[in-house]
Amino acid sequence: MHQNKKHQSKISLHEPVLLAEVLRLLSPQPGESYLDVTAGYGGHAAEVLKQTQAPDKCVLVDRDDKAIQQLQTRFAGQAVKCLQQDFYSASQELHTAGNTFDLILADLGVSSPHLNDADRGFSLSHNGPLDMRMDQSQSLTAAKVVNTYSEKALAALLKEYGEEPKAAAIAGMIVAARPFHDTASLATVVARAWPGHSRVHPATRTFQALRIVVNDELSLLEKSLSIWLKLLAPGGRLAIISFHSLEDRLVKQTLAEVAGSGYDAEFRLLTKKPVTASHSELVFNPRSRSAKLRAAAKIKS
Secondary structure, X not given: OHHHHHHHHHHXXXXXXXXXXXXXXXXOOOOOOEEEOOOOOOHHHHHHHHHHOOHHHEEEEEOOHHHHHHHHHHOOOOOOEEEEOOHHHHHHHHHHOOOOEEEEEEEOOOOHHHHHOHHHOOOOOOOOEOOOOOOOOOOOOHHHHHHHOOHHHHHHHHHHHHOOOOHHHHHHHHHHHOOOOEHHHHHHHHHOOOOOOOXXXXXXXXXXXXXXXXXXXXXXXXXXXXXXXXXXXXXXXXXXXXXXXXXXXXXXXXXXXXXXXXXXXXXXXXXXXXXXXXXXXXXXXXXXXXXXXXXXXXXXX
């Protein structure tokens, strides 16, 4: 019972990022259908549903079983459909089945409950096992990457996915100090590459790179973007929140390509520049600091 209460309190701490901005850009109308491909604990979905009043036209996707359990509890008694899958697989299946949606949201960040739960291994501030799996049924963990990848492979992934200037040096330090079993010992070793570091922990980029690799995040996003555009009904709106430059670049390029200035463009941009958190949101939700929101609409033929 105590553990469940603790889990509930963690969930209540999860503030949906850029909520007001998402609602403004998606502009949910009564009766519209909604697909949330990274539903998490349902913060955005609950507010969208208040405006659509159409739970039977709502599909919530998450690859994390704890998130799915919470969504099923939160929306119990409503005809909301919950799918435990990665967003690419779910989107592909929905498209193959001929579904379309008026509203689609992708919030690509790691949720607060993930970061607050030391056992998941995502956090720099809570020591835990080197896990980082969003889907805990998969076999690849951060420990496997850190302890078995070659120095060359580690350096490459730190450079590409972490945009880490000292990727080669850090890879060498990791290999020399292996094996690692917890997040604190890895963070300590990585920090040695950046003596006298600033307020942002020097292992942040390394942890980001590991998380992206473990969860295949960029590849899934790249494959999913075109499917989300196909899943939009005429007049439908797509909103995507990203948390690092690699994701944002992919989103920006894809939306710019389909919303060109030509007369035959099928989409129009709803955001010329990415929307970021207001000062007031940054005060109560510091994790929104790196969030960037872009949106597009499908032009009615």
